[in-house]
Amino acid sequence: DTGVSQNPRHKITKRGQNVTFRCDPISEHNRLYWYRQTLGQGPEFLTYFQNEAQLEKSRLLSDRFSAERPKGSFSTLEIQRTEQGDSAMYLCASSLVTLQGATAEAFFGQGTRLTVV
């Protein structure tokens, strides 16, 4: 397994366009997170999935943002009508939650850097 994979690595888009990012987690991991990181800041939580169920969304996630994990494997994050303030690194992470509820460490992908011009 090569770890968490994110595509594309870089995306430049014009303001108002829609963009979609993909995350492929580590294959046996049942939990998947999306984070956003801006320059000089730590990653900020956006949302997470347990299998295919989206369990929590941050108030940072406006209605222009939508995330899916249709079969409990890969996930997509779509941003509609992009704004310059959406420019950031979007990080995906995955982890394994056991039946006892214990969460192992989260493994992060290398991120997708979005630039809105």
Place this chain on the structure above:
Amino acid sequence: GDSVTQMEGPVTLSEEAFLTINCTYTATGYPSLFWYVQYPGEGLQLLLKATKADDKGSNKGFEATYRKETTSFHLEKGSVQVSDSAVYFCALNRDDKIIFGKGTRLHILP
């Protein structure tokens, strides 16, 4: 809400110097605590963790002790190397979310 505060950088040290990066947290209860590292051009990697009070996490010569009484999780290394140059993030795990500090950039001079 829960939060993490860590010392601002950049921190610049000479090779073989002693390193401390301070981290304090605010949380109800007893969250798990982490240090993540981000090397240039790479993703976040877990460096070490501690899951309960007085636990010491260690890895690659780095150590941090979970101090409940001072709500701290300071990162230390006795002798840093140029290859330790990176951004270090203190974090806590609460309600299945990882909450990060703003990060501390570390530069090690040869």
